[in-house]
Amino acid sequence: xxxxxxxxxxxxxxxxxxxxxxxxxxxxxxxxxxxxxxxxxxxxxxxxxxxxxxxxxxxxxxxxxxxxxxxxxxxxxxxxxxxxxxxxxxxxxxxxxxxxxxxxxxxxxxxxxxxxxxxxxxxxxxxxxxxxxxxxxxxxxxxxxxxxxxxxxxxxxxxx
Amino acid sequence: xxxxxxxxxxxxxxxxxxxxxxxxxxxxxxxxxxxxxxxxxxxxxxxxxxxxxxxxxxxxxxxxxxxxxxxxxxxxxxxxxxxxxxxxxxxxxxxxxxxxxxxxxxxxxxxxxxxxxxxxxxxxxxxxxxxxxxxxxxxxxxxxxxxxxxxxxxxxxxxxxxxxxxxxxxxxxxxxxxxxxxxxxxxxxxxxxxxxxxxxxxxxxxxxxxxxxxxxxxxxxxxxxxxxxxxxxxxxxxxxxxxxxxxxxxxxxxxxxxxxxxxxxxxxxxxx
Numbered sequence: 001x002x003x004x005x006x007x008x009x010x011x012x013x014x015x016x017x018x019x020x021x022x023x024x025x026x027x028x029x030x031x032x033x034x035x036x037x038x039x040x041x042x043x044x045x046x047x048x049x050x051x052x053x054x055x056x057x058x059x060x061x062x063x064x065x066x067x068x069x070x071x072x073x074x075x076x077x078x079x080x081x082x083x084x085x086x087x088x089x090x091x092x093x094x095x096x097x098x099x100x101x102x103x104x105x106x107x108x109x110x111x112x113x114x115x116x117x118x119x120x121x122x123x124x125x126x127x128x129x130x131x132x133x134x135x136x137x138x139x140x141x142x143x144x145x146x147x148x149x150x151x152x153x154x155x156x157x158x159x160x
Numbered sequence: 161x162x163x164x165x166x167x168x169x170x171x172x173x174x175x176x177x178x179x180x181x182x183x184x185x186x187x188x189x190x191x192x193x194x195x196x197x198x199x200x201x202x203x204x205x206x207x208x209x210x211x212x213x214x215x216x217x218x219x220x221x222x223x224x225x226x227x228x229x230x231x232x233x234x235x236x237x238x239x240x241x242x243x244x245x246x247x248x249x250x251x252x253x254x255x256x257x258x259x260x261x262x263x264x265x266x267x268x269x270x271x272x273x274x275x276x277x278x279x280x281x282x283x284x285x286x287x288x289x290x291x292x293x294x295x296x297x298x299x300x301x302x303x304x305x306x307x308x309x310x311x312x313x314x315x316x317x318x319x320x321x322x323x324x325x326x327x328x329x330x331x332x333x334x335x336x337x338x339x340x341x342x343x344x345x346x347x348x349x350x351x352x353x354x355x356x357x358x359x360x361x362x363x364x365x366x367x368x369x370x371x372x373x374x375x376x377x378x379x380x381x382x383x384x385x386x387x388x389x390x391x392x393x394x395x396x397x398x399x400x401x402x403x404x405x406x407x408x409x410x411x412x413x414x415x416x417x418x419x420x421x422x423x424x425x426x427x428x429x430x431x432x
Contacts, residue, residue: 014321
């Protein structure tokens, strides 16, 4: 079997195709990010995580500092345990608070970290004590309605 | 015959319908046996890989230009149209997600498959059909060379190998086209474009499933193309009819398979 120019073209074609796949995997699918970074894991318990998903960003002051690694359900306290993978470049005090926030009105949910004032930094496997659950729209509306109803009762009571 | 007329017509019609149906089933069975025989006798195509490489050149390399240019334009149109819709909701940064997900999941494999069927599939059918019409296939059989192993199998495997690569290039080119429209032309923030895309495109869930789709389409199109060519009546009319059937059947097969695969891949469980 001899080498021919067709071989070169086919080789270039296959290489180009594989490069396309690689581009999709790395640049579009982001296979590489955070996997090369050193990370440490922190746990946080929430009463309600709303629509938080695995791989959702963890932000502090709006900057992405990590990702949600795992969401579990604790069957003893009936709370959600969220494991956060934080980049080792960023250190946070031990009394950092975690909130579940929504980006924009209809955007995805993410975990927001607010640094505290403790001198001791978080280590791998630590648990965040201060957490605030996701805002559930239905609860918000029902609270609003109940408070309105309560106001109405008070007014009636005042008239009598 | 005045009274028996309509009844006879009806009977004749039913008979014709039955004959056509039986012939179709017969042909489907033959096509399935053909595929099995082809796969079992593709040892030559894999051992003498030069044969397959030559066919990859014709099916893959020569389809490259149409795939790349169509990908670019499809991506650019997606960018423009997606922006029109997304900016109403004030989320034009999600343009990257829209372009990437629709290309990687659907448009890449499907449109590349359709283009591949009409560019390469029709050529394969015409080539094999003409070889049959000019009795080259019969001559090979006479020389104790198995035409399926020597002629059909390399073309089949070339199609199966080329199709995923072409689909990946189509998607990559489309995302580049979407980027060209979104960032320099419209002025969407470059960081948001890429980061939102990277945050929501999953390598296994989206990209791998797209690749699986394109492999399935590659098998379907190549199978239909080589079978139509091999089964074509050895006349000029027969070959032209077979070429048309290749394009029609494989386009329909791609769209139908796409529905089935999408239903299996993207609606199962994860509740996105």
